[in-house]
Amino acid sequence: MVDNNSGGKFGGATRYVLDEELAKIVNISMALEMPLLLKGEPGTGKTMLAHAIAESLKMPLIVLNVKSSMKLIDALYQYDTLTRLNDSRFGDSSRDVSNIEDYIKMGKIGQAFTSDVRTVLLIDEIDKADTDFQDDMLDVLDQMEFDIIEIDKTVSAETRPVIIITSNAKKDLSDPFLGRCNFHHIAFPDPDMMRRIIGVHFPELDNELMDKSISAFYRMRQLDAIEKKPATRELINWIRALTADPDFKPKQLAKGDLPYLGVLFKKSPDYARAQAAVNGRRLN
């Protein structure tokens, strides 16, 4: 039972470099109509993937940024009581005050369900919400419908959106949740990949600085007993800091002289450890 008019297969978008394995998993999840759960360190392009799918399949992208305080209902719909109160007091809008439906606004999931065309629904950083939220949301996504209590109406999806869920957490999500998703873990980019990423961010960067900073970055990532390893974002900021310093020479990096370590390591025990490692190397 494959939905044939759901567009072609996913093969990667123009600006997103996709590995073959991941493309297969995306295609399989789309065919099975199951959400795809992506885990991986920050900076591995989990969110970018959803953008890339939307672009390459020419589907609109709807992003639900999960917040810790979020309730499921916020993601489904909102009943705008304040506007209704205002309208009933002043009555100068085109809305019909006696019709509650005029005051129902769709949340992100609601928008994905009511859209005329198939959409890509990105649920970003699901791990921020509590377990109940996660499980309840999967129920809604599974059944493809929800009720609007205020007007006693059921909203059911016309087309099943392509659902991509991301999680930064190392801890596992609940079993029922996992049972309804396909799963993939995106590994941290290797140095070659990182060169390409940095190249996109700093097209003008000279090769020496690129090589030396990337190799220093991977060396620092390998330090033991670090709580929060520096990720792509930290590297980009670090290179920015290095290029902004007029006194800095790329040669320093090769000698093990790494300035601005605080940009890479943001937790104080990590920073102390990195500092110690760097100093140790210089003495040797």
Place this chain on the structure above:
Amino acid sequence: MSYQLKSEALTMFVNFFYKLKEVGVPVSPTAFLTLQKALSLGLVTSLDDFYTSSRAILVKSERWFDLFDQVFAYHFKGVELPDYEGMELDEMARTMLEAWLQNSGELSKLLGVDESALNKLSPEELIDYFKERLKEQTEQHNGGAKWIGTGGYSPVGHSGYHPGGMRVGGVSRNKSAVKVAMDRRYKDYSQSGPLTQAMVGEALKRLRNLIPVGPKDEINIDETIYQTMKNGGEIEIVFDRRLKDRLKVILAIDNGGWSMDPYVHIVQTLFDYAGAQFKDVKTYFFHNTVYSNLWQDPARYKKPQRIDEFTRFDPETRLVLVGDASMAPYELMASDGSIHLEERSGMPSLNCLKFLADTFPKSVWLNPIPASMWDYTRTIHAIRQIFPMFELSIDGLEQAVAHLMQK
């Protein structure tokens, strides 16, 4: 081309499924049915596809990826590689060459050969040499040619010398699925096995759960007003959990003997990092087991503290002992069992341990030895009667923390 599910193939998949289950990958029958659906939809046309899709559908956490890879390599070995045996030796020999180039001294020691003799060989000659050695190895020890495990199939055990490390994604691969599985790219994500320095960050997150949860007895005013209004004026009081005081922890580490050496530092780093979340962490040392004293100095010489005095501490303190619990039985049972003369207290160590367990009802013993080996050591068995014992691994730590936080 659609994949025909012949009964033979089905048996193979079912066996594969049960093998995964058997080695401890949590796979659910529902997921298996989903996989069948994917197969019958014609989405899987090659073993490569099967590798990718079965992993995405069956395995829900990267920590199991490594185990999955090993089972996959074992189970589908030979499915598309009839000359697997030769290939396998080549792969291993190549890996050994890499290891040789990185650190010739270490490898020659492992092989028990003279480093300088091998240094004269060219890379090609080296590969041939390694292949010969590998053939001997497999014939002598394993009786078969399975590269996983020794003398049989044991994906959980030590999987031979494989310094290749984890291959990171982002590059398209043109290797066969079995070869990719054999790469063991996800080894670093696997969470079994004793703690290493590299795992400290991860272990720390487990330890972060070691925070107390108070009873729900604080009124949340905002929520109360909201709920009361929603109730049409009927008062509805909403309670929040009270934040209780932070915990006190006593850490007692067995730092005697080389068997504990690699772990002493890791455990200390771990608790150093987590220090801020506790009210107080006291670290003590002992050798093999506890007699009448614990020491505050790692040399176990200058600052002894009698365990009788531990009764002065808050009984709510969490006691964490770290040790391999392996010693001669008399060290534990005899009244003068200590191997250190000055420690002859007249009370068998077993009683001292019981005393500590009674003083601190919330205590655990962390053991770097894998749990599967515990039954073979008598003293481990004896100590487990007194302290709940957990593996010194990420999973073990998680269970230990859960145990310490129990009501």
